[in-house]
Structures are given as C-alpha cells and as structure tokens.
Amino acid sequence: MKGKGILMGALVLAAVGLCWLLCARVSPRDLRDLLAGCGAWAPAAYIGLFTLLPAVFFPVAVLALAGGLLFGLWAGSVYTFIGAMLNCALMFLLSRHVGRERAERWVAGKLSPAWQRRLARAGGREGFLLLVVLRLIPAVPYNLINYAFGLTPMSLGTYLIASAIGIIPGTVVFINIGDKALDPSAPAFWGSLALLGLLLGATVLLGRKLFPDENKKKGRKT
Numbered sequence: 001m002k003g004k005g006i007l008m009g010a011l012v013l014a015a016v017g018l019c020w021l022l023c024a025r026v027s028p029r030d031l032r033d034l035l036a037g038c039g040a041w042a043p044a045a046y047i048g049l050f051t052l053l054p055a056v057f058f059p060v061a062v063l064a065l066a067g068g069l070l071f072g073l074w075a076g077s078v079y080t081f082i083g084a085m086l087n088c089a090l091m092f093l094l095s096r097h098v099g100r101e102r103a104e105r106w107v108a109g110k111l112s113p114a115w116q117r118r119l120a121r122a123g124g125r126e127g128f129l130l131l132v133v134l135r136l137i138p139a140v141p142y143n144l145i146n147y148a149f150g151l152t153p154m155s156l157g158t159y160l161i162a163s164a165i166g167i168i169p170g171t172v173v174f175i176n177i178g179d180k181a182l183d184p185s186a187p188a189f190w191g192s193l194a195l196l197g198l199l200l201g202a203t204v205l206l207g208r209k210l211f212p213d214e215n216k217k218k219g220r221k222t
Contacts, residue, residue, distance in 0.1 A: 026062065027062065028062050028065035028066040028069055028178060028181075029066075029069065031049075031062060031063070031066035032066045032069040032070045035049075035066065035070055036070060042070065042071075043071070043075075043079050046063075046066075046067055046070070046071070046079050046080075046083065047079055047082050047083040047086070048083075049063065049083070050063050050067075050079075050080060050082075050083025050084060050086070050087055051083050051086040051087045051090060052087070052090070054087050054091065054142060054143055054146070055087065055090060055091050055094065055143075057143055060084075060142045060143075061174060063080070063083075064076075064080055064171065064174040064175055064178060065174060065175075065177060065178035065181065066178065067079055067080045067175055067178060068174065068175040068176065068177060068178020068179040068180075068181070069178045069179070069181060072179050073172075073175055073176050073179045076175040076178065076179065077171055077172050077175045080171050080174075080175055081164075081167065081168065081171050084163075084167050084171065085160065085163065085164060085167070087146070088146055088159070088160060088163045088167075089156065089160060091143070091146035091147055091150065092146055092149060092150040092156060092159055093150065093156070094147075094150065095146065095147040095148075095149075095150025095151055096150040096151070100150075100151065103147045103148075103150060103151060104151060106147065107144070107147060107148045107151060110141075110144055110148075111144075111148065118130070119148055119149070119151065119152050120152065120153075121153075122149065122152040122153070122154055127152065127154055127158075128154075128158060128161075128162045131145070131149060131154070131159065131162040131163065131166065132162050132165050132166040133166070133203065134166065135162070135163055135165070135166020135167050135170070136166050136169060136170060136199070136202075136203040137200070137203040137204075138170055138173075138174075138196070138199065138200060138203075139200070169199060170199065173192070173195050173196050173199050174196075176192045176195060177189075177192040177193065177196065179192075180192045
C-alpha cells in the first residue's frame with residue numbers, strides 16, 4: 001500500500017509538472033481563445049482551471065485577465081471569485097494535510113524569520129486581519145499566501161471568510177483590466193490601470209494602520 005501511495009504521488013507530480021510546462025507560456029489572449037472553444041462549457045472550464053492551475057504556480061493574473069477578456073466585468077468577476085475560493089481551499093488543504101513538510105520548506109525559503117513567527121500565531125483576530133490585508137495587496141504572491149496559511153493554526157472556515165473579503169477588490173480590478181484590454185488606447189483601459197494604482201496605494205495605507213509595529217521596526221532599521 002505504501003508503494004502504491006508513492007507511485008500515485010509520483011504520477012500526480014508528473015501530471016502537475018506537465019500541466020505547468022504546457023501552460024507556462026500561455027498569454028491571457030491564448031487562454032481566452034482556448035476557453036472560447038469550449039462553448040457553453042467555457043465558464044465551467046474557466047472555474048476548473050482557476051481551481052487547479054494556481055496550485056502549480058500558474059500566474060493568477062493571466063487567468064484573471066483571460067476571464068475579463070472572455071466574460072466581461074461582471075460575469076468574469078463572479079466566475080473568477082468562485083474559482084479563486086475553490087483554489088484557496090485546495091491549496092490550504094494540500095499544505096496542511098498532503099504536502100506539509102514540502103510546503104514548510106518552501107515557505108521558509110520565501111519568508112523572513114519574523115514573518116514565520118507571525119504566521120505561527122495567525123489564528124485569532126490579528127491573523128484574520130493579516131490575511132485580509134495580504135489578499136488585498138496585488139504584489140504579495142497569491143500562492144505563497146495559500147500555502148503559508150495552511151501551516152498556521154487558522155481554521156479552514158476562518159481562512160475562507162478572510163480570503164473572500166480580501167479577494168473581491170483585486171478580482172474586480174484585474175477583471176476590469178482584462179475587460180478593457182480589448183482597446184488599450186481607450187480612456188476606459190487607462191482608467192482600469194488607475195484603479196489598480198489606487199488599490200495598491202490603499203493597501204499600503206491600510207497595512208500601516210493595522211500593523212504599525214512592523215513600520216516602527218522598519219524605521220528603526222533604517
């Protein structure tokens with residue numbers, strides 16, 4: 001039984017690696033065209049890709065922009081939110097129950113010891129707010145958040161609620177960019193980029209307000 005489990009794990013890893021290699025060079029327009037060929041099944045195919053691909057480090061921004069290009073702002077936002085929440089749950093559970101040791105090594109290589117200690121305590125109100133803010137910041141790697149919080153004492157339910165709150169603004173912003181990208185010269189496209197800038201600025205201010213101790217530490221270091 002143990003040998004079969006190892007073989008199954010190796011097959012899964014091989015399939016994941018092949019999937020990543022095939023998709024690594026796909027642009028939002030390529031993905032849009034691929035999904036459009038699915039006809040009425042395009043929404044389900046898109047949600048399925050959004051559920052699975054980020055787990056193998058496929059760029060979430062490419063998926064979101066493709067969703068905006070194909071489905072428009074409102075439908076694209078709904079489908080992306082559903083796929084993102086399913087993916088959040090998948091990656092959280094993979095990190096916590098399937099590949100915990102591998103996830104711990106990977107996260108340790110990405111985060112400073114101070115952030116590792118903070119995440120180790122991320123089970124209460126501070127952890128909830130921390131997750132919301134991290135979800136709001138587009139520059140924070142989506143995959144890192146999912147795998148890192150699977151290692152924390154936070155419950156799956158709390159994790160999903162905080163993720164939902166933090167994901168919505170960024171989802172709408174990126175889907176809006178994809179929706180307007182069909183005409184990059186139009187004022188609406190530049191307006192969508194301005195909204196992304198506003199989101200970045202707002203999350204910086206929110207992070208400073210909610211976590212003033214981190215900013216004090218940075219100030220002392222400089």
